[in-house]
Each structure stands twice: as structure tokens, then as C-alpha cells.
């Protein structure tokens with residue numbers, strides 16, 4: 001097992017990784033920008049290294065500074081958290097080239113899944129269901145027209161290097177195809193330096209349901225069930241739940257079995273998430289994330305597992321100590337992402353938190369690096385706390401979330417706390433009756 005891990009991240013996720021290391025007897029190295037010198041992750045880590053000025057590209061994305069910090073502190077491994085360098089294949093390679101372990105998948109697997117066409121081709125060969133679409137990249141407008149005529153409109157043109165909604169254009173009929181083709185390619189080129197695009201049938205009212213997997217280096221792969229992440233606005237998730245309100249245990253088992261068998265064939269290692277669109281009872285794979293995700297705690301609560309410890313164990317070469325049949329799903333978990341934003345306009349609202357009080361009690365978990373007197377810096381994403389609740393049933397989890405939101409105090413800055421309370425109070429949310437479009441409409445009618 002590792003003696004010392006460098007945590008290449010900040011905020012709540014740096015703290016999350018530190019806590020797992022601490023309980024495993026592993027020493028931690030925090031890195032921070034000059035804007036984060038007084039951050040909680042720096043205070044709690046065994047050692048800390050300043051890696052640069054506030055801008056992420058000069059600090060948390062600064063590979064030479066991170067490798068230097070890891071080398072001078074004698075770290076054995078680097079945990080990238082989420083965001084920043086967590087899905088950067090070059091970084092994974094360089095960590096390994098410096099004689100340290102990257103706590104994540106191999107650079108090759110990160111690279112395959114970073115190319116959405118390669119990811120779909122791999123999943124198709126492994127028997128994972130896909131959205132109907134082009135077989136690989138589209139080479140010409142004529143080819144796009146031919147595929148659209150087969151799969152029928154509406155269609156979507158997506159960037160191979162995309163993800164997270166960038167470089168995506170809908171064509172509702174043949175008259176819109178040329179424009180969608182041109183704009184999608186131009187946006188892909190500008191955003192990613194790569195104009196490769198592919199086509200999918202456009203699903204008009206899907207849910208976003210994702211499967212959590214974990215693989216060791218001995219060929220064992222398990223899944224920890226699904227999360228429903230449909231409640232999002234502009235590709236930012238606000239609320240996630242495990243399990244999905246629409247899935248039966250049999251449907252979960254069936255999809256889980258397909259996915260784990262596929263990843264075992266691929267030789268995947270580490271944590272991963274397969275993203276699916278779900279509509280009319282059908283699953284269709286769209287993308288795979290090769291990192292720990294923000295919303296991983298809801299899975300931890302229903303499975304009783306520490307996913308960060310599992311990541312560290314498999315990165316150190318240990319076998320998963322259990323099989324799929326040992327993983328039991330208990331109750332329901334919900335996460336609210338509390339951000340430092342105006343709850344109506346979503347304008348970022350960084351600044352000093354005069355009072356912070358976290359809720360507590362049975363089944364309540366808060367993952368946050370906040371403290372009273374902390375100043376939320378303007379340089380990074382606006383997530384300030386994840387409030388996670390776990391209860392025997394979904395309706396009890398909603399009641400527990402309402403009670404916890406009511407107890408929680410983040411004073412001095414605007415936060416999305418009031419919006420979360422309104423979501424919990426909504427009859428459609430309470431019925432589990434929502435798609436990926438639900439929240440944008442909910443916010444617009446307030």
C-alpha cells in the first residue's frame with residue numbers, strides 16, 4: 001500500500017480523498033494555488049505545497065508543478081479527484097513515467113473514452129446498447145444525409161472530442177442538416193481542435209442514468225448500481241439520486257451484468273461511470289467517464305462502500321475483496337449540490353462566508369471544505385457543499401433532505417439552498433416524474 005498520496009485537487013473533493021487516505025494510514029500532500037493558502041484541504045493534509053498563482057491553468061492544471069511537488073515530498077501516488085487533470089491521459093502517463101502511481105485507469109483507457117466515437121465503438125463490440133446512429137465518424141454531408149434517412153429525424157450531430165454538451169447540434173428535418181453539420185464541425189474545431197463528428201438519433205425526453213463500476217487489476221469488475229442525474233441545468237447537475245426512481249432491481253442487475261462483463265473484456269481498471277440516456281424503458285450508452293464523479297456519495301450511501309478507498313486499493317494492485325452478489329443496495333440517497341450562486345439568476349456569488357453551520361443527524365452527510373470565515377475564491381467552480389441524505393425509502397429521503405436544508409446555514413453569500421428546497425417541495429419531483437429538461441422549465445417558471 002502507498003505510504004503517501006499527493007492530492008491534485010482542491011475543495012471538497014481534496015478533503016474527501018484526504019479523509020479516505022487518513023483512515024487507511026496513508027499520509028497526504030495537499031497542493032494549492034496562492035488563492036487557496038487558507039483552504040481546509042491545506043489545513044488538514046499532512047504536508048502542503050504551493051503550486052502556483054490562482055488561475056487553474058497555472059496551478060491545478062500545471063503538470064510540471066504537480067510532478068515536482070510529488071517528487072520533493074516523496075509521494076508514491078497521485079489522486080486527481082474530478083475535473084482538472086482527472087481525465088488527462090498525458091498526465092496519467094507522466095505520473096507513471098516519474099515512477100509514481102496514477103490513481104485511476106490506464107492512460108490508454110482514458111484516451112479511448114475521451115474520444116466519444118472510440119468509446120461507442122468499444123461499447124458496441126462489448127454488447128452495450130447504443131443510441132442508433134452513424135457507425136463511427138461522418139466523412140461528408142452526403143454520408144450524414146444517408147445516415148439521417150436511415151435512423152430518421154430528429155438527429156444530433158456530436159463532436160468526437162466533445163462531451164458535456166459542447167459541439168452538439170440538432171437537425172429536426174433534412175432542411176436543418178447542412179447547417180447542423182457545418183456549425184457542429186466549426187464548434188468542434190474551435191473548442192477541441194478536432195472537427196470529427198458523428199450522428200445519433202435525437203432522444204427528445206430522456207433521463208440521464210449512469211452506472212458506477214469498479215475494476216481491479218486481476219480481472220474482477222463489479223458495479224455499484226445506478227444514479228439518476230437528470231436534474232441539471234446547462235449541463236450542471238443540481239440533484240442526483242441512487243437509485244433511479246424509474247428502475248427496477250431486475251433492470252439494474254441486467255444492465256450491470258452487461259456493463260461489468262464488457263469492461264472485464266476491455267481490461268479496464270479503477271473507478272468508472274457509464275452514462276446512459278433512458279427513454280421508454282430503453283437504455284442507450286452515450287459516454288464513459290474514467291474518474292471519480294462529484295455525485296459518487298449517493299452510491300456510497302446505498303451500497304455502504306467507500307469508493308475512494310476502493311480506488312486506492314485497486315491502484316495499489318489489491319484484489320476487490322468481494323463479488324457482485326456481495327453488493328447489496330439499501331434504501332435511497334439524494335444529493336443536493338449547494339453552489340455559491342444566485343438561486344434565481346445563477347450568477348456566481350463568491351465572497352466571505354460569515355457563518356457556516358452544517359446539518360446533522362441520522363442519515364445526513366455533508367461533503368464540504370467550508371468553514372465560518374472562509375472566503376469562496378472567484379477563480380474556481382462554485383460548488384461549496386454537497387448535502388447527501390440516506391433513508392429507507394425515497395419519500396423519507398426527501399423529508400430528510402427538506403429537514404437538512406432547513407438546518408443548514410451558509411450566510412454572507414448567496415447560495416442555491418432555497419432552490420433545492422423548492423425542488424424537494426415539488427409534486428413532480430416527489431413523484432420521480434422528470435427528464436433532463438425538467439429543471440430548466442422549473443427554473444424558468446419561478
Ligand code: MV4
Nearest residue numbers: 131156163164165200201202203208232286436
Ligand atoms: C443526447 C441527447 C439526446 N439524444 N444524445 C448532452 C451532453 C452529452 N453528455 C450528451 N448529451 C445529450 N445527448 C441523443 N442521442 C441529449 C443530451 C442532453 C443531455 C444529456 C444528459 C444530461 C443532460 C443533457 C442536457 C441536454 C442534452
